[in-house]
Amino acid sequence: MAPTSESLTAERILEATEEVLRRHGPAKATVVDVARALGVSHGSLYRHFRTKAALREAVTKRWLDRTTAALSGVVTEEADPETRLRDWLAALFAAKRRKAGDDPELFATYQVLAVENGEAVTAHLADLTGQLARIVQDGVDAGAFAAADPEATARAVFHATGRFHDPGYAAAWQRLDIQAEFDGVVDLLVRGLRA
Numbered sequence: 128m129a130p131t132s133e134s135l136t137a138e139r140i141l142e143a144t145e146e147v148l149r150r151h152g153p154a155k156a157t158v159v160d161v162a163r164a165l166g167v168s169h170g171s172l173y174r175h176f177r178t179k180a181a182l183r184e185a186v187t188k189r190w191l192d193r194t195t196a197a198l199s200g201v202v203t204e205e206a207d208p209e210t211r212l213r214d215w216l217a218a219l220f221a222a223k224r225r226k227a228g229d230d231p232e233l234f235a236t237y238q239v240l241a242v243e244n245g246e247a248v249t250a251h252l253a254d255l256t257g258q259l260a261r262i263v264q265d266g267v268d269a270g271a272f273a274a275a276d277p278e279a280t281a282r283a284v285f286h287a288t289g290r291f292h293d294p295g296y297a298a299a300w301q302r303l304d305i306q307a308e309f310d311g312v313v314d315l316l317v318r319g320l321r322a
Contacts, residue, residue, distance in 0.1 A: 135167055137175045144186045149232055153239040187244040190237050191251040194222045202258045208266030209317055216313050220291040227297040238294050256281045273322040284316055
């Protein structure tokens with residue numbers, strides 16, 4: 128049964144958009160394709176998203192927010208700050224590897240969309256470094272980490288580990304020695320943070 132415009136939600140539209148992007152890629156996917164997949168007119172979609180660009184930005188944000196949400200639990204877990212930092216970095220790396228390895232077509236699509244939607248990416252990166260800053264601040268408060276500026280330290284840790292979460296390095300994530308390289312970088316960073 129096709130949804131009516133009353134039962135059509137932004138979430139349903141985003142789910143359908145993701146599927147259309149997976150099938151057609153970002154260059155060929157259209158709002159009409161999404162409407163067709165939902166069994167509604169394309170005008171119905173514009174009631175939720177003013178433009179195709181707004182729809183693409185929303186689907187990009189939704190994709191990025193999945194990673195942010197998954198990592199937020201690590202920030203608040205009951206563990207010492209060093210363990211939380213290690214767990215957070217490992218969870219970020221694992222999430223990115225999963226996205227790249229499990230659905231390479233969609234991962235490639237989102238790399239294109241991320242370039243188009245710089246504001247969504249900037250907000251995502253700010254969310255991630257904010258999570259890291261909270262862990263670093265907790266480490267400073269507990270006397271475990273020495274960091275004069277936890278926010279600057281969090282940005283430095285994030286950039287130092289970029290090879291393990293920046294999509295530009297996705298091809299290297301399947302190498303056999305990548306986990307050992309990741310572990311070595313994280314060990315070095317944690318040792319450098321210790322008070």
